[in-house]
Amino acid sequence: MKTLINKLTRLSLVWQVTIVFSLIMIIPAIVITTSYFEIVRDNLLEEANKKVQENLKKLDSNINSNISDMNSALNQLVFSQEFQYYLNPENNLSTHEKNYYVYSVQNELLNIRYVYTNQFNRLVIYSSNNQIDEYFDWSYHMERLYDRDYYSEIMQSSSEHIYGNVRVYDRSLGNLVNYEELENKEELVLPIYQKILDIRTKQCIGIIEVDMTMSKLADSSKLIDQDSEVKYLIFDRNQKLVFTSDDKSKGEFATIKFPQESGVSDIKIGDADYLIAYYKDDITGLTSAAVMDKKKILASTSGVATLLLLIAILSIVFIILFTNVAARVFFRKLKEIDRMITHIEAGQFDVRIKVGGFNEISRISESFNHMAERLQGLLVSMVQKEKAQKEAEIHALQAQINPHFLYNTLENMRMQCEIDDYYVVADKLENLGDLLRYSLHWESPKVKISEELNNIEQYIEIMRMRFNKRLTHQIECPESLKNIMIPKLILQPLVENCFTHGFKDSLPPWKIFVNVSIVENKLSITVEDNGVGIGNERLEEIYKCIAENKTIYNKNKSKNSIGILNVSQRLKMICPAGSGMYIESEQNVGTKIILTIIIESGVQNGGEEDVQNIGGR
Structure with missing residues (x-):
């Protein structure tokens, strides 16, 4: 710092004033430019915050709407059929009753398929009454569930209406809409179970299951078409990632953990920063999330930053040039005085400054001219005295x-x-x-x-x-x-x-x-x-x-x-x-x-x- 100050003091007065006043004017300009950039950046983040929350609401709305359809289909089927009678193994069914049951259920399934076209992946009925034959599309005996991992999940629940945990689609059973692609890959589905209880004993005598794939449940394709900058995620009740709208990011977002039931926060995954809004549904246990890449959010600020930088550079150049020109005009007379003082130092005492105006510089110029006149007179007098003194000394030495x-x-x-x-x-x-x-x-x-x-x-x-x-x-x-x-x-x-x-x-x-x-x-x-x-x-x-x-x-x-x-x-x-x-x-x-x-x-x-x-x- 001391070296810098020493270098500054060696410059001319014009450049010292130029540098000092330029710094005084440049610092506010830089502060204003930086503040404006921060305002633009904050506005973009605020808009992104609103957008990610709005898209989260749309995702939740899709999920809730599809779950509501699943519940409606279950309620419609339960309401239209006498499952407590037909699924009870203690009741001996006649051939006519069995045929009527099968016919009635199939008609109802056709109605559901018509009303909820291609929406459910599977709607099956598990019966404790082995008098009813198995039908590959929809009817199975309860024994089919005994070796399934999710059987204990169903039976240990005290509720009749159960939202199961997300699991891999069971291809060994039939499906309602006959999706061929489900035969070739492990698709995750959300199951909803409805227990059929014996009226007298309250024991479970049957289970109705409705499955919907996570992609259909989220219906994110419509959301992505509306806003491709947002990625959609769904986590199960164990906070395991079960759905992502971008398969490439599946491994990247799998490690996300949510400290609260809902909220909006910044997260860092690897070297990337994201803005995420999330919400956990207490009934289904699903946590839905909408994610935006902050780099893409702030991408537009690069253009603003370049523009502001260009404006700042032009402003700095203008400030320096303007200050320098102004300083040269203001100190022009001082520069002339400095030049005349140099002549005085060289022994030229006959120089004079042209005086004009009534400001402080003009008064200094007048004082300089008076000083030069006095110095010239004093010099002549001193030279004469010195000459006389020297001659006297020489004669004394010679003597x-x-x-x-x-x-x-x-x-x-x-x-x-x-x-x-x-x-x-x-x-x-x-x-x-x-x-x-x-x-x-x-x-x-x-x-x-x-x-x-x-x-x-x-x-x-x-x-x-x-x-x-x-x-x-x-x-x-x-x-x-x-x-x-x-x-x-x-x-x-x-x-x-x-x-x-x-x-x-x-x-x-x-x-x-x-x-x-x-x-x-x-x-x-x-x-x-x-x-x-x-x-x-x-x-x-x-x-x-x-x-x-x-x-x-x-x-x-x-x-x-x-x-x-x-x-x-x-x-x-x-x-x-x-x-x-x-x-x-x-x-x-x-x-x-x-x-x-x-x-x-x-x-x-x-x-x-x-x-x-x-x-x-």
Whole structure:
């Protein structure tokens, strides 16, 4: 999060405002779009909830209607026949009575078949009176039921009218409508039994059975034609699936368990989600259910989601573009102010902003123009003051050099006069006069390299009075570099240090080497001696004093050394930025001081025109 905020703060103000305000406007848009999608989804689920309940009612209506027909057929048959008499084994029936019974029942069965065309799979009568012959279509002896699993179910019930549990159709018995397809597969049927009881003993002397297949009982084909999205299920009293309108889903829905008598709920089967409405009939024990696949229910929402996503994307793009354009318009004047501030930072204080209007930005623009005018005035004043101060500092530094080296020179000459001939002193005094004239001539703080090197030659000749042949020197400078301008008396303090510090505690011969060269557009002047050198600790102390612009203290002489510090200060003041002084030294080997002066562009090799283009700010 912190990294993201850092990246955001690096963007321009226009894009920061664009992103912030876009987020503020996009979030409500996303919330509204999501809410609308949820409303559409909830409405679809609510409609599906109603639809699945309505289809469940239609399925229950079909089941109840068909069960009612089964009961009506039973009641019609029982009402029209004297089963208590004919089925009682204690009654001896004449041939006429038996024929009449058979004829009467068959006629009634034909009427039932006519009234309830192709509705019942079987209507049979089981009789305890073996005087009545068995007829394959409808009449059987009670012994036929003894080995049937459902016989105990019938006999253990205290009711005369029994709704049996769903079972496989018994093909060993006949059927009322002679369905051929029932001969080739195990069809599940719902049986309804009517016990015929002896009037006196109340013992069961016969049973009338009506069977109806589950497909006929549900009559789901009509429902599916009306709404193919709904699947219909029927479970028996043991919650075993006994019917499904879609045979492919039979194994899938077989594991459903119902925690209540009725209700509507969501169920998950495998990876699929379903909406199911169910109802259990307390009389028959059957649980009917209507199921809808939630994926199909919400299929239409994919189009809505795509449309909403497209609208959301277009809205986001529009919001970003609109916000960006608006921000650019609003901050156009601020951008101009920012551009002008960049010019101010670059040193262009003459820039001004065109002022228009009376808003806050316009007042800032006016303030900026006033500030630029004041800065320009202050800058001119500061430049003038700095120039005057720098000139004063340079003259002060130059003033330090003159008496310092003159004192040392005269001291050397005094010592030599005590031990040498008079005529030698005369020559050296001539050299001293040249040195004085050179040091006192300060029309400019800069001179040609050739003049500075000539001054070094004069100084070394004077010092030779003391060191004689023990001192040798060498000065190298190409002719093309002799006209380059450098600060005046920049080398003399360095050569003087060779005598006062380098040769003091070392044995002759003593050597001084001065070299001038050009390295990568930089003028390099090297002053090197073979004296005692400088220790690392002392060298670090000298560098620290130069960096902090402090006087270098000489512990051996109990006084300050100003030569090196003076050279470093004048290099920084007079020469271009990047110029500097570097010291390399090794004890008992010698010291090398390198002056590096930046050469400004436009300098040619040789010629008087070079004098005006080198070594100054």
